[in-house]
Amino acid sequence: MQTLRKLPDLVRDAEVEVVLCPGDLWEEEAIRMETAAELFEILGSMEVPVVITPGNHDYFHPLSYYARAHFERKVGRPHPPNVHIFTSSSMEQLTLENWREDVVFHGACFIHSAVIGTHEAFVAPRIVKGKLNVALVHGSQVDSTYLAADRTRRDEAPSFSSRDILASGYDYVALGHYHAYSKVEDSHNRIRAAYSGVFLSRGLDEMRDHFVIIGQIEPGGVPLSSWELKRLDPHRIVDVEVELDPHVRTQGEIIERIRKAFEQHEVGSNDIAYVRLRGQVAPEFELFELDERLLEPYCWHVVVDWNEVERGYDIESIRHDVSMAQTVVGQFVLRMEELEKAAAKDSNRLEIIRLARMMGLDALHGKEVRLRHALD
Ligand SMILES: [Mn+2]
Secondary structure, eight states, rough: OGGGGHHHHHHHEEESEEEOSSHHHHHHOOOOOOOOHHHHHHTSSSSOOOOEOSSSSSOOOSTTSSSHHHHHHHHHSSOOTTEEEOSSSEEEEEEOOTSOTTEEEEOOOOOOOOOOOGGGGGGGOOOTTEEEEEEEEEEEEOOOTTTTOHHHHHTTEEEHHHHHHHHOOOOOOEESSSSSSSEEEEEESEEEEEEOOOOSOOTTTSOOOOOEEEOOOBBTBEEEGGGGEEOOOOOEEEEEEEEEEETTHHHHHHHHHHHHHHHTTTTTTTTTTEEEEEEEEOTTTOOOOOGGGGGGGSEEEEEEEEEEEEEOOHHHHHHHOOGGSSSSSHHHHHHHHHHHHHTTTTTTHEEEEHHHHHHHHHTTTOOOOOOOOOOO
């Protein structure tokens, strides 16, 4: 909400004429009355129209805060008059009273949380000739670069492609659903559609770029020259994976590896770092925790996940355990030891043998076999 509170100033300073919200403003199951009241209060404090198409997470129903009567009953005041909500699940057209009559908005709401198939906005677009046609669409662009990262989200909403957008005749389509910024441009460098991405990070799935978009919608699209991305959320969440190996014996060494990973990921003092440690530490390593304050100089906040860390194999004890010699694991370790001896001082070969031993032990223990960072 603190982030959202910055929006009215931005709208005023940039002389924005209309605010488009293509859905997922809240989570239907989690939204509290106070939050809904505050959200509408902020939207109402803007002196320009706000147009909303409810999405799959904030879908429309009679007891939704999007329903005028329900909102008024619960909150004790009506929706602000500048807020316009599409409340039909079929595409509708909206022109605003006492506001630019040359603009027609196209939109539809979700009425339950999952709808699949082609988005109706692109089935037979009802373009109004001679007007600026602006659509608000909550759905999945199947050829978005974001798609690869999020198949589940794609399958939660009706779909369309960038071709559908370019062929639609809408001058601009405000897209909602994906939580990362991406845009669709035509061959004349006009932007015809974009996802802004949620403008604040609420969770670890929202680490990519997300903005508030400002642009001048003209017949045929938004010229690049007017396209502006505003970051309201000062904190990025950065996912950092740090691979450990059995040479790691102390917390200091782990801190050092995390610090190097921060450098690689360009983690800055305003970032929230989610550090996933994985791999093995030395067999004698005991305390699976870190003093996270030691990382504070390098980021705004850090969360360290130890879930995928395990102690390395204690080769020495396997080697000296007489009963182990009877097992496949014991035989394997002994055989690898022979190879190690034969390799003598060939450090490259020794390295390969050690990695092979680690992967072999993983396989024999039914663990995931993957290439680990080279040991020194
Ligand atoms: Mn959605």
